[in-house]
Amino acid sequence: MFMKPEGTSAGARIREAGGRALIIGGGIGGLSAAIALQAAGWDAAVYERGPSLAGAGAGIVLAANAMKLLDRFGAGAEVRAREPPSGRRRSAPGRAG
Numbered sequence: 880m881f882m883k884p885e886g887t888s889a890g891a892r893i894r895e896a897g898g899r900a901l902i903i904g905g906g907i908g909g910l911s912a913a914i915a916l917q918a919a920g921w922d923a924a925v926y927e928r929g930p931s932l933a934g935a936g937a938g939i940v941l942a943a944n945a946m947k948l949l950d951r952f953g954a955g956a957e958v959r960a961r962e963p964p965s966g967r968r969r970s971a972p973g974r975a976g
Contacts, residue, residue, distance in 0.1 A: 897921060905932050907939070914952045 897920040902909045905927030913923040941949070941958070949955040 900924070901926065905929070911948075911952070914954075918952070 900916050900921050900923040902913050902925045905925050909925050913925045916923040946955055949958055
């Protein structure tokens, strides 16, 4: 179990450490973690089992706070460019949408 030293936040330890991170999984979480760690000065490597990073056909909803973070990572504009027109939803065949 990881024990945190008293008086230090996890964020402070990440900023101070500037170490190396190995991230397993190249999905949204893994790639976001790698970007955030690299922005904090870490050397982050992402390992993905799949042969390529391709869309899975799944839809996601991003809350306002998630979009603010994507803007900070420099990816917000690209995400907005790929969203469907306002008020229009895509749904899987055979499902109401």
